[in-house]
Amino acid sequence: MNKRISVFLLYLVYWYLLFVIARVIFLLTYFYKASQLSISEIINTFLYGFKLDIAIAAYIAVLPSLVLTITSFSRVRFSKYFYPIYTITALFFSITIISGDLFMYKHWGFRIDATPLFYMTNLKAMTASVSTFTVVGGILAVLVITGLLYFVFYKLFNTKLDTLQKNNKAFFVLLPLTLLMIIVMRGGIGIASLTTSSAYFSKNQFANHAAINPIWNVGFSLSESDDLNRNYKFYNDADVQKLLAPLQSINESTVSLIRNNRPNIILIITESLTAKALEATGGKPGIMPELNKLVKEGVLFDQVYAASDRTDKGIAAVLAGYPSLPGTSPLKYQKFTGKLAFIPKKLNAEGYKSEFYYGGTLVFANYQSFLVQAGFDKIVSDKDFPPADLKSKWGAFDHLVFDRLIKDTPDNDTRFFKTILTLTSHEPFETPVETVFKGDDDDTKFLNSLHYTDSSIGDFIREAKTRKWWDNTLVIIIADHGSSRPGNSEITDKTKYHIPMLWLGGALNVNDSVISSMASQTDLAATLLAQLQLNADDLKFSKNILATGYIPTSFFTFSGGFGFQKPGNLLVYNTITNTYSESATEHDSVSEKQGKAYLQSLYMDFFSKNK
DSSP states (O other): OHHHHHHHHHHHHHHHHHHHHHHHHHHHHTHHHHTTSOHHHHHHHHHHHHHHHHHHHHHHHHHHHHHHHHGGGOSSOHHHHHHHHHHHHHHHHHHHHHHHHHHHHHHHSSOOOSHHHHTTTOHHHHTTTSOHHHHHHHHHHHHHHHHHHHHHHHHHHHHHHHTOOOOHHHHHHHHHHHHHHHHHHHTSSSSSOOOGGGGOOOSSHHHHHHHSOHHHHHHHHHHTOOGGGSOOOOSOHHHHHHHHGGGSOSOOOBOOOBSSSOOEEEEEEETTOOGGGOGGGTOOTTSSHHHHHHGGGSEEEEEEEOSSSSHHHHHHHHHHOOOOOTTOOGGGOHHHHTTSOOHHHHHHTTTOEEEEEESSOSSGGGHHHHHHHHTOSEEEOGGGSOGGGOOSSSSSOHHHHHHHHHHTSOTTOOSEEEEEEOOTTSTTOOOSSOOSSOOOSHHHHHHHHHHHHHHHHHHHHHHHTTSGGGGGEEEEEEESSOOSTTTTOOTTOGGGTEEEEEEESTTBSOOSEEEOOOEETTHHHHHHHHHTTOOOTTOTTOOOTTBTTOOOOEEEEETTEEEEEETTEEEEEETTTTEEEEESSSOOHHHHHHHHHHHHHHHHHHHHHTO
């Protein structure tokens, strides 16, 4: 009997210690962040992480423990064969998740969850951000580590499993212990079961993240993956309306920036166009010299903030004026996106021809269905370029896509709305030209890729100026999202979401102007439609920045929370702990309520459209 109990307990401890070691490796890997924590905070990452670690260890161990219990009555050594096969399988999947989390945390800024599953419809696009060496090396590392950990398991358990004997008494001890594991799995006997929030104990987000068990986080987020089942209801409907009313424009008269209300429109959605890389918005000089010169020819909106942190969320924000719920993407829900109000659809009704250009695949993250629903008459992607042009991991380099757009726009073209989504400034930051900035770190690679994209935009604008349609064309340049680079901005840092928006072209009636009203990326839609004198009432989450009574705010989301801004006041809300965690100034109870009311309004609208 003692041997069976020994196997039971040792197996649970084996998995728990594996997760403790994984946390140590995580802290060492991100030592530059861990070194900013106090000794007590580091200790607390293990103390507060204990419940999640032991719970997921129990989840993994419960089936072998059940087998161990049932075979107490049998002379057949089923446990000897079951344990090794089950363990190596569990190790492979666990190490895959832990390794993926360890690698991706520096890019995402949050512990791995169910998010990658949404992007697995196209593995080529999903792995385009990393080199072949990294992918192959990662696979080999997972296999080697799995092998080493299995060797430890073999040394610890082989003899014990081989000498297990039939023992009826063991059943009556092991059964209660196995049932006890269910209590461990749910985190206790209280009404509420264990959630990721159990790991949150500090105002320092990295400390909280270090306490999270990545395997638990994946499993928990899968169980909560339908965001429509989340409860973001804080107030009754009347109170929500009352809280949000002061954020709406006082009146709808607008400042006009264009010569007539039916210009041609070219929208350039630029991958990771962060304000930190443009001198005109306080960024480093010399990174984007072409855009910096173009600022003098147009109107710069220098206080715009991205709606979220991924391209799929960004195109929903730009083309439909719609934000994302924390940790999810509107593009996941095709029934929902089919009910959105889109810029191209509205322009098509006014006689425009709508076209979309992208050098990569549109199978990724439901881009294709979203763009079709948006109303684009023509969609150009990687399949429309010759194989010789697809030299980037993502597809065709930016200058080739700009060339294709120019080629498809003859001199006599009129009443067009053309959107181009760039991709070269996405990881792994490959460029077809010699780099300008020296260095092999990710920040330098990123800046070199932005410098190349900037050059491509500059060449495109110079060529566009030679065309007859230029004098009646409005060009809008905006980001799909911001970037943590350069400087490694935290996921809750507003600098990660700060992006420039530039309007230029022959259709403008002003130039060399800067509009410094705080705004959201989602506000582009209503602002553009107001210039065209088109109704935007169905764009509930988009505001006209140029309205004379415009109220400046912005709202951005990330996995596990949102940021709500007014001038001089940033509030960051954690949807896991349901608390505000950061603020640029003293907390303002009205602003706190407005932030939650905005999230509730978004959630309820999302829910109603997905019926």
